[in-house]
Amino acid sequence: MNGIKIAVLGLGNVGRGVWKILHKQQDMIKEYIGIPIEIKKVLVRDVSKNRGIDVPPHVLTTNIDDVLLDEDIQIIVELIGGLHPAYEYIRKAIEMGKHVVTANKAVIASYGKELIQLANERKVLLRFEGSVGGGIPIIAALxxxxxxxxxxxxxxxxxxxxxxxxxxxxxxxxxxxxxxxxxxxxxxxxxxxxxxxxxxxxxxxxxxxxxxxxxxxxxxxxxxxxxxxxxxxxxxxxxxxxxxxxxxxxxxxxxxxxxxxxxxxxxxxxxxxxxxxxxxxxxxxxxxxxxxxxxxxxxxAGSLPTGSAVVSDIMDVACAILSGRIMPYTYKHSGQELRINGEGEGEYYIRLEVVDKPGVLGKISTVLGNHGVSIASVVQRGRGERIVPLVLITHNVERKRLDRALEEIEKFDVVEEVASILRVESHSG
Ligand SMILES: NC(=O)c1ccc[n+]([C@@H]2O[C@H](COP(=O)([O-])OP(=O)(O)OC[C@H]3O[C@@H](n4cnc5c(N)ncnc54)[C@H](OP(=O)(O)O)[C@@H]3O)[C@@H](O)[C@H]2O)c1
Structure with missing residues (x-):
């Protein structure tokens, strides 16, 4: 029986990792899927580049049509990166009834919703495990x-x-x-x-x-x-x-x-x-x-860890093709409309550079209190210098409220600068 034919777009870091894993594990992959996976074409910009792997010259091409118009090729593996022309290639491949595997976070983050919908309509699969967390199987887990x-x-x-x-x-x-x-x-x-x-x-x-x-x-x-x-x-x-x-x-x-x-x-x-x-x-x-x-x-990240995620997607798609179970991609809905809240509330670390004299902390805490910002801890280190750091950690507060308070505090003569504002992530989950 013939193998499943795939094309790889891009033979850089990740493309080479995918090439190596598919060759090294070819027996295991054949046993797992039932038939071999064969890389029929590889799209690059420069066919003469030395890539440290042995790719037969007839496999390399610089013409995307050699891939898209080849009816034998069932899976396109996009590893070019960037938004364009990667997005157009993925879209075209789906429109032509090909399954797509990609590690391209820019394309999936920017056009993923639309591409998933298109893939569902065309009854093909779009997989993107390598786009987040390299070798960590987070998309499958979620x-x-x-x-x-x-x-x-x-x-x-x-x-x-x-x-x-x-x-x-x-x-x-x-x-x-x-x-x-x-x-x-x-x-x-x-x-x-x-x-x-x-x-x-x-x-x-x-x-x-x-x-x-x-x-x-x-x-x-x-x-x-x-x-x-x-x-x-x-x-x-x-x-x-x-x-x-x-x-x-x-x-x-x-x-x-x-x-x-x-x-x-x-x-x-x-x-x-x-x-x-x-x-x-x-x-x-x-x-x-x-x-x-x-x-x-x-x-x-990395050639082999990301390659591992990409090859597992390829194997998953190959199994789906062979079993005829091309299920539409369903993502979880919360069942409720979630309002996007941006930064939301949080605890904050603030470093102020202040004049080292009595009463400064009192003045600052009064303004914070007036704006509803309560302080969880304070570290003040007098080092005998005129200006000393004053580090505060707040309880949960809305960022806007904190910014308004700090705007007022920054105007005090005794405050040299608001040197740093950072979130504190103390929730466990
Ligand atoms: N690197 C990582 O660790 C990592 C981790 C997770 C996800 N990713 C994602 O994986 C994708 C690939 O990353 P990479 O690090 O492998 O990139 P890369 O090393 O820059 O390789 C890109 C490859 O694509 C080819 N290419 C670029 N533009 C092309 C075009 N217009 N037409 C034909 N071929 C083109 C290049 O060909 P030439 O070699 O001929 O120039 C090169 O082989 C990206 O989406 C990236 O975000 C990477």
Whole structure:
């Protein structure tokens, strides 16, 4: 019996990982599915590039029509990246009745809802496990393993680059720039790291997760986000003294008919399992009403970890083709209209630089109190200097309320600056 023929678009980091796994595991895959999987075509920009793998020349092409118009090819595996032309290729493939597997978070976050609908109409499958969390099977977990649950919260470290940078800053007292350079040298950060360090990459992934978990589509550009570029060694030190570690968190949490969704650097208590997720690793902390709290941990990127997710999607689609069970993609609906609440309420860490003289704390607490902001703890360290840091941790408060109070406080002569405002993520779920 002939194998299932697939085409791979892109033979970069992930494409090569997929190629290697499909070749290394070909016997096991054949046994699992019943017939082999055969890569018939690979689309690249430059066929002459040395890729360190042995690809027969007749397999390589630079012409997308060689793939789309080939009726033997049943599954298209999109690993080009970026929005365009990846989106157009995926759309065209679905329209032509081909199943699609992709690891493209930008396309799924921006057009996933529309593409899922189109795939359902055309009775083909669209799979995207590799788009979030690299090798961590989070999409399968949310859509299948936790199907019996109402998901209450997702709190994740879903960007390996920023986690690596923050880990170096925390462990070795490095400044942000030095840690970023190190991440670039080690291949954990791209030459242009903007999307990672500004939280855009995490917002793409969070948009996908919220859609799968809550059935609510929040366009990535509508997710309030803040990156890690303003995190200083000082913040990391003060947080450590208070028993916290700073992490870039992606949070989607449901409560009272609303969904709070945001990407922010946050202070995580050292007792929370996410505080121990270091280096380039990712982790997702999920709370379901039946399962309780679950944490998934692993490599969130890389050729083979992401390749592992992509190949498992390919195998899943191949099994569905052979069994004739092409089920429409169903994502969970909460059964209620969830209002998108952006940042919502939270506890905050505030560092003020103030003149070291009596009465300053009293003045500041009065203004905070007037705005309904209550203080959970205060650390003031006089070091015999004129200006000293005053670190406050608030109880739960709406960000707008806090900003109004800080606007007033910043005008005091005794306040040099509001140096930092960070969220504190002390909920377990
Ligand atoms: N890298 C990771 O660890 C990782 C993790 C999770 C998800 N992802 C996602 O996986 C996807 C691929 O990432 P990657 O790191 O493998 O990217 P990459 O290393 O930059 O590889 C991209 C590949 O696509 C080809 N390509 C780009 N534009 C093309 C075009 N217009 N026509 C034909 N071929 C084109 C390139 O061809 P040439 O080689 O000829 O230039 C290259 O082989 C992205 O969506 C990314 O977000 C990556």
């Amino acid at each position: 859509s299948k393993s936790f199907a019996a649950n109402e998901i209450e919260a997702i709190v994740g470290i879903i960007n390996g680059t920023t986690n690596y940078i923050l880990t170096q800053m925390t462990r070795y007292g490095m400044d942000f720039k030095t840690a970023l350079h190190l991440a670039q040298e080690k291949g954990y950060a791209e030459a242009d790291p903007t999307s990672d360090i500004e939280g855009e990459d995490a917002a793409f992934k969070l948009s996908i997760l919220a859609f799968i978990a809550f059935g609510v589509y929040v366009p990535p550009q509508d997710i309030p986000r803040e990156g890690i570029t303003r995190i200083s060694e000082k913040e990391i030190q003060y947080a450590a003294q208070l028993g916290y570690t700073i992490k870039l968190l992606a949070v989607a949490r449901k409560h009272e008919g609303k969904i709070d969704i945001h990407v922010h650097p946050a202070l995580v208590p050292n007792t929370h399992p996410l505080a121990a997720v270091n280096d380039e690793f990712n982790a997702l902390f999920i709370k379901g009403d039946a399962v309780g709290e679950i944490m998934m941990y692993g490599k969130g």
